[in-house]
Amino acid sequence: MMLIHFYLKALNISLGDDSPFDTAIQVVFSNIPAPSIIPTTPSDDHIYYNRSVPQPLSLKDDCLDYLNSKVMALETEYRERSARRAKLQRGIKAMWDELQVTDRSIPMTESVALEYLDQLQKEFDMLHSLLRRMTDDYIGKYHDLLLALWDRCMVSQQDRETFIESLHEQAETMDQVKQMVKDHIQYLQRIEPHSIKVFKAIKVRKTQIQKMVEFEKTASDPRRLFKSSFQLLEEEKWRKTCFPTLLRMEEDLEIAVRELECIMDVLWFYGFLQSNPQKQPRRILLQVE
Known part of the structure; x- marks a missing residue:
């Protein structure tokens, strides 16, 4: 129960009314503050486990199975959002440094709420569009050389486009772009x-x-x-x-x-x-x- 409460708060979502179990869980949570960190071991005297929990919550198999499936679903979403947040924050920090951005108003928190992730995504997309233009300008300097090497090495059009796209998708700084282009040219020459x-x-x-x-x-x-x-x-x-x-x-x-x-x-x-x-x-x- 504590895990469900924690994940609901962290994800900033609520249970629906489709299941009697969900309705009862919301009643239990209504006057209890959610844990601020992932709980590991329940306390014996915790209010979640008193004897007056509303029906149909019980220790029966169907209830325990439902609670377990709910925890697994919420945990999966929490991990996916956490991974997305970490990737966005890492990319934003790298591009802030690369582009020498002074206005760094978006805080780097542990939140996984969709509203916060949307803020990060918006900032990431804006910075990435600037970096993409810089990348295209840099590739333009090597256009003739790359074209000649691609032709002599019989590189397909699809592979050429894949390489260009990898620069846009994988590189978070111009140093990474330059290194990837350098490595690719050396590979083609080899x-x-x-x-x-x-x-x-x-x-x-x-x-x-x-x-x-x-x-x-x-x-x-x-x-x-x-x-x-x-x-x-x-x-x-x-x-x-x-x-x-x-x-x-x-x-x-x-x-x-x-x-x-x-x-x-x-x-x-x-x-x-x-x-x-x-x-x-x-x-x-x-x-x-």
Whole structure:
């Protein structure tokens, strides 16, 4: 009962009238001051436990189960609000210092009332919008460099947007923004030569596949038989070597991808190409546009 009383006061909420238990609990609380700190052990002579508690409050299982579920629900909300308050206060303090704000009129208290959390949120959003503009201005200085590195490292548009958003969401100071940008650029520069190697291997493989497609179109044309014997001989040689050549390209590509995976600490998406149905499928990188 004391826990329920404490949480109701801390959360600045009241029980409804939907349950007879809630109505009885409110009667018990009506003339008792709520605890100011989370109670740990009940006192034997505390007024919560006198014999004149209103019905249907009792020691029956249904009542105890209801009280327990009420405590758990209120405790969950209290913890969630406490975590939100701590995050907002930490961010506000950091941005106050970063932006050198002199008007720090919002008190840093232990309250978890929604009214107080709304005040914190409003202050946080206002400060964060200022920091966001400063972040965008700073990113603008590195726009061309980032764009070139992203292109050479084959960074998807989604990953680019995710990085920019991480600056806005995670950084609470410009020092953090600068460090995150610096780390990201160094990371891209580290993987750049490996990414270029993969890109070239993909391009070579794509060209080879296109040649094979074009060759099959030409080979199905009956007019090819009127070509010179030398041309027909060259085509036959190419027919015999094109697929083994493609397999070697696949191996080169897989090696390049493995090297890049080690640097990036990620796994790329592979498909399968079988040169022999009886053997283990050879893994290949799916075509990257």
